[in-house]
Amino acid sequence: MRAVVYRRHGGPEVVSSTTLPRPEPGPGEALVAVAACALNHLDLWVRAGLPGVTVEMPHVPGSEIAGAIAALGPGVRGWEPGEPVLVAPGLSCGECPACREGDDTSCARFDILGFRRDGGFAEFARVPARNLRRRSTRLTPVEWAAVPLTFLTAWRMLSTLARTSPGEWVLVMGAGSGVGVAAIQIARHLGARVIAASSSDAKVEKAKALGAEAGVNYASGSFAPHVREITGGRGADVVVEHTGGSLFVEALRSLARRGRLVTCGATSGGTAPIEIRSLYVNQQVVLGSYMGGRRELEEVLSLVEEGKLKPVVDSVFPLERAAEALARMERRENFGKIVLEVSP
Numbered sequence: 117m118r119a120v121v122y123r124r125h126g127g128p129e130v131v132s133s134t135t136l137p138r139p140e141p142g143p144g145e146a147l148v149a150v151a152a153c154a155l156n157h158l159d160l161w162v163r164a165g166l167p168g169v170t171v172e173m174p175h176v177p178g179s180e181i182a183g184a185i186a187a188l189g190p191g192v193r194g195w196e197p198g199e200p201v202l203v204a205p206g207l208s209c210g211e212c213p214a215c216r217e218g219d220d221t222s223c224a225r226f227d228i229l230g231f232r233r234d235g236g237f238a239e240f241a242r243v244p245a246r247n248l249r250r251r252s253t254r255l256t257p258v259e260w261a262a263v264p265l266t267f268l269t270a271w272r273m274l275s276t277l278a279r280t281s282p283g284e285w286v287l288v289m290g291a292g293s294g295v296g297v298a299a300i301q302i303a304r305h306l307g308a309r310v311i312a313a314s315s316s317d318a319k320v321e322k323a324k325a326l327g328a329e330a331g332v333n334y335a336s337g338s339f340a341p342h343v344r345e346i347t348g349g350r351g352a353d354v355v356v357e358h359t360g361g362s363l364f365v366e367a368l369r370s371l372a373r374r375g376r377l378v379t380c381g382a383t384s385g386g387t388a389p390i391e392i393r394s395l396y397v398n399q400q401v402v403l404g405s406y407m408g409g410r411r412e413l414e415e416v417l418s419l420v421e422e423g424k425l426k427p428v429v430d431s432v433f434p435l436e437r438a439a440e441a442l443a444r445m446e447r448r449e450n451f452g453k454i455v456l457e458v459s460p
């Protein structure tokens with residue numbers, strides 16, 4: 117099968133287009149014919165290598181797969197070859213108390229498709245059958261691939277953790293990213309008012325077209341005063357953060373009294389100083405969030421099926437041009453998701 121792999125950890129030079137043997141689904145597994153697979157920042161982290169994380173090479177990245185069932189392993193019931201599916205990106209044991217309650221991210225064996233296990237930058241992907249989800253044909257495979265990990269991540273941040281209420285102000289950092297475009301729509305769906313923060317005026321304008329009421333450009337430096345001004349001096353009740361570094365500090369400064377900042381990433385820096393006094397005097401909460409659980413995925417997928425949340429596709433590349441697609445994401449040129457079309 118055609119595949120794109122990382123030969124070792126490194127920069128763009130380790131990405132190579134190749135052929136691999138077609139995997140065989142084992143007991144409880146399914147083989148999915150990948151129609152489309154979306155990119156995530158995780159793909160760049162895996163390419164670079166993360167401390168303490170061992171990834172077997174060559175590695176097939178890719179966490180968001182839309183396709184159809186190609187074959188089923190022994191013992192798999194309730195599915196038929198040819199059925200259109202999405203693959204839930206969270207991998208877990210399925211048996212521990214956390215898994216049984218639908219919160220698989222708390223499983224001691226939690227992993228993400230394409231992180232340590234081979235993912236969807238290939239014609240076929242071998243996945244646990246319990247990760248299969250039916251998808252309608254109201255969206256194309258490319259559009260569906262732009263949904264699962266991204267919308268799930270933003271849903272957990274805004275709904276489960278921040279408990280965003282109607283009328284609250286939500287500041288969405290990195291508004292043009294996959295998580296950003298999902299967060300804007302989810303915040304609006306929850307009745308909140310959105311301020312989109314991005315590094316370019318063009319992206320802020322696109323975010324407004326998606327439902328943001330106001331925008332700030334953080335390329336020009338301090339933006340917390342601007343957020344205060346927009347919110348009538350109050351600050352943002354909720355911040356969706358994934359940029360890290362000095363932007364994290366500024367995002368925290370934008371937070372209202374009793375506000376909640378939820379972070380799921382650190383694309384521009386893994387450490388940031390916190391003004392502890394300001395944090396406790398203003399009774400603010402900083403929450404860490406890592407993707408989301410199965411139950412949350414069901415909630416968010418139903419909203420997509422109902423047309424209440426819509427994937428935003430920035431660009432589509434053929435599988436063989438994955439290195440170019442990754443470079444576009446690395447340069448932050450995208451607004452919305454970059455998707456690889458594997459078999460049109």
Ligand SMILES: [Zn+2]
Pocket residue numbers: 208209210211212213214215220223224225
């Ligand atoms: Zn478990």
